[in-house]
Amino acid sequence: MKHITSTFAAAVLLGLSLTTAQIAVAQTTVQTTTTNSAGTITEFSPDTLVIRTESAPEPVRYSYSKTTTYVDETGAPVSMETVKSGLPVTVYYIKEGDRMVASKVIVRRTVKAAAPVVEEKKTTTTTTTSGQSKDKD
Numbered sequence: 001m002k003h004i005t006s007t008f009a010a011a012v013l014l015g016l017s018l019t020t021a022q023i024a025v026a027q028t029t030v031q032t033t034t035t036n037s038a039g040t041i042t043e044f045s046p047d048t049l050v051i052r053t054e055s056a057p058e059p060v061r062y063s064y065s066k067t068t069t070y071v072d073e074t075g076a077p078v079s080m081e082t083v084k085s086g087l088p089v090t091v092y093y094i095k096e097g098d099r100m101v102a103s104k105v106i107v108r109r110t111v112k113a114a115a116p117v118v119e120e121k122k123t124t125t126t127t128t129t130s131g132q133s134k135d136k137d
Contacts, residue, residue, distance in 0.1 A: 038090040044083055049102055051089060062093055064102040071106055078107050
């Protein structure tokens, strides 16, 4: 009977330790913070997106991957081929060590300057002279 009791106790102890290990794993959480930055693209290469912002003196470099999404201001997907230098964007990114990895890029429409309005004004000056008319008799 002693052998059965010690075997049963060992099984219960093993079950408790496995349950405790599962609970400890279930409680592990990973916290990521997504930050965004707005600016204009100055460089777009196969693995890097560089933007110039008004708040940073130097251009800011972001990495991106196959999971990075590109959308317009309405949230509609945009082809990566349309992303190029000179476009205004907002980059949502996650810091991974020293790298900033873009998770989403919102491509904003460029605002084209309106054609200058030319307003033409004509000023007409009429000068009349009063003269005396002579009647011939």
